[in-house]
Amino acid sequence: MPKVEIEGDLNGCFTVNGVDFSLLTVENWQAVLATLTAPIYQPMDGWVPVGRGSEPWLLRVAHKTFDNVRDIIDCQTMYSTANAGHGNMDILLPVALQTLHESGARTGNALPNILQLPAFFALTGLVGGGYRVMTKLGGGEAVETAIKLARTFFWALHGEPAEEHMGHGPYLVVAKSCFHGRPLGVTSTFERGDPSRDGFGPFADATIWVPFNDIGALYNVLHTRTDIAAVLLEPIQGEGGINIPDDDYLPKVAALCREHGVLFILDEVQTGFGRTGKNFAFEHHDGLKPDILALGKALGGGALSASATLARTDVSFDGGKTTHDLFSYFGPGREGQTWLGADTVCMAILASIKELCDKDHAALAAENGARFIAELKELQEKYPRLITDVRGKGLMVGADFTIPGRALSHALLDEGVWAYYTGKGKKTLRFLPPLVTPPEVLSDVVVRLERALLRLLR
Secondary structure (H helix, E strand, O other), X not given: OOOOOEEOOOOOOOXXXXXXXXXXXXXXXXXXXXXXXXXXXXXXXXXXXXXXXXXXXXXXXXXXXXXXXXXXXXXXXXXXXXXXXXXXXXXXXXXXXXHHOOOOOOOOOOOOOOOHHHHHHHHHHHOOOOEEEEEEOOHHHHHXXXXXXXXXXXXXXXXXXXXXXXXXXXXXXXXXXXXXXXXXXXXOOOOOOOOOOOOOOOOOOOEEEEOOOOHHHHHHHHHHOOOEEEEEEOOOEOOOXXXXXXXXXXXXXXXXXXXXXXXXXXXXXXOOOOOOOOOOHHHHOOOOOOOEEEEXXXXXXXXXXXXXXXXXXOEOOOOOXXXXXXXXXXXXXXXXXXXXXXXXXXXXXXXXXXXXXXXXXXXXXXXXXXXHHHHHHHHHHHOOOOEEEEXXXXXXXEEXXXXXXXXXXXXXXXXXXXXXXXXXXXXXXXXOOOOOOOHHHHXXXXXXXXXXXXXXXX
């Protein structure tokens, strides 16, 4: 039987079977790692994070060698996971203590742990009440759960035929350029021909795509079909390039869904927990409440992976004469997960919500984001041939460039800022700094961005 000997400490200086990885150059370290992992990402050559920086908005990274360590400004936050900053002890400490505490026994949901009630009470209260909650671990799982719930609700209302007679319905309407995660069911929401979809079929072929922010296209679909279970949207498309819809788009979508007896699902995995200047992006619209809400990323406070699907208890398509408690259509044994509502997950949820509300992160994002966007637009006016657009809401900000995004991202790393590229053509830089980042640091990001642009023009 093979045996592995591991020596090391909490600083990550591990020796495995006599191999001391800290003696490698960063280039060699990345080369060896590439032989052991699935080739699904393109790492930034020559850079390896080694820990948090000296401030919550900083990352400590090694560049080229592990002796060359520096702090950089994090404008990526693991896709909006570290909204509360890195090394936030108000979140990390309760989660760590819960892991060590005697109450941290793992029981599963046949014996719900004592933290589920306060955690779920806090989470449903944060979204305004009227919801039940189911936790998972990844954001894609939250969306997958939402899709399954929409389908089972459709069949409950319309009658479920034998599986061999189901055909392709019920259908899910999604926006082009969407990104909702990687599970197989969610992968079907990518458009045909998208690399994220290719090679993973067969799919149920139960997806209809409409242009984002085109209410007319959605109107045409809902007025000509009766086999639609739900409309699934991001309030702001993140991976699609920070695409922000018109102010009246989401309310009109919700109204169309209500008119046609279709569920309205919002994916706020990336936009939630203060990122856009509100606790949730749907709060930018008075009275708007999605039927199903998918959350993730910052839900775990940057301490661990956590996601949740919230479903309304009072869905009505006839003005309130008949109401539906959506999660009641699952019933015992039809859905679950080993770590669903685990005590550590619940503690992370409680700690992240407390931090969000106590420090008013949404207000910080609104105020500092407006200033940051204005400064980026000033830079655009200075270099209109290099920067073609700047847009954002709160501290979810995108800028389009005529320079390839990967090259610009590398140049910006050299200047001490980590921001990743995305969008069509991969020429959009997405800025998602921790919500606690001071305005003067964000101003410094703009200065460093200008230096990166000029570096590429030499």
